[in-house]
Amino acid sequence: MFILKRQDVEITTVQHPNREQQIPILNYQGQTFRLMKVFNVNQNPEALAYWRDLTDNRGKACVLLEEPERYSVWGKVRLEQLAREGGGGGDAKIPALVQASLLILQAVYFDVEDLLGARQAGAFEKDLVKVFQDSQFPSSDSLDAVKTLLTKDPLDSLQIPPWKEDHLKTLLEELYRLGKGYFGNTSFAEGLEEVLEDLPDEDREFFISWLGQSPVGKLWAIG
Template sequence: MFILKRQDVEITSVPHPKKDQQIPILNYQGQHFRLISVFSAAQEEDAKAFWRDLTDNRGKACVLLEEPDRYSVWGKVRLDQLAAEADSGKDDAASPAYIQACLILLQAVYIDIEDLLGGRQANLFEKEITGVLKQWRFPQTDSPESIKQLLTIDPLASLQMPAWQEHHLNTLLQELFRLGKQHFGNGNFTGRVLDALQDMPANDRNMFLSWLGQSPTGKDWK
């Protein structure tokens, strides 16, 4: 549909009808759009290609928001539709295995930074990832303790994953790659980090890697 600038739109949030979380909503000329995916400023072509695929090939009503430090794709939604989805029992949370895999990658980057670069860099990374989670309103990250748990508790032993959607996972992976590249100086760390997924059940791991390969940030992690 449109490529918009930040000054063209208003971004607010609405409470999820059934969950203790906020849903980011973009408002443009009386229409409402829900966040689908986020790209860094360097991923302009990827963002436009993803947006065009949704609009031209899949018939989705989407907008591309262009900001100085990022691009984001938003899909049209009616606010009453959110309530209807909740009442029908439709759950838009990502697969628990995908959330599990993303947490394993998050912890692997954190551990790698601590082991190779030291505690000071690890503390800096923790502050940076906390900023990402808060900026994009990730559910269940409202306290330092909750974020510390994400960085330290084995996802494979946890009984409950945070209620994140796929756009949260895409945002996390994009920001995780950006921060890892920033700390290590290049993107070569991804191979080491992906090795941590070997602890997952093979079927879950293969499904996640297939999903990752088709995600907006997949080529960064290949």
């Protein structure tokens, strides 16, 4: 739809009607857009491809914003739409956030298993148990529970763990720390879009927006 520069737009935040969350909103010529995905400054081809896929193939109204340090894609939204996301309750979207976080967790774990071997994968499982115990994650503080989380499809599960937003932020922060320690680099934290591609579009976009508003998002190349 549009490729714009930072000086062309105004970016503000609005309070989500049903959640304790500030949502970034891009304003351009009386239209409002919501953050969908962020790319590093060296990911120009990927940003263009993502924007074109949304606009040309999926018929979405989107803005590609070019900034000195990053590219970001924004989808058109009416502010009144945000009220529906809560579904009448502040925790209604938590399951989608948990599912997205579990997909990321499993992706990192499978990379450890595939690239570093079974022994390191076993050590990774034990490190996760310690993280969950130290941070008092409900229903997730045993090795058996961790093994289930790492192997069961979050999208098929009717019994996802009863975590809150603070648990998820802790998980993603600690997962980044563990991944960096195991791999010796941070390449595992790139390409979230591919990891999350099985999520419904609305849930994926909501998670990316949610993560982008947290300092943890900067670890995972968001925000």
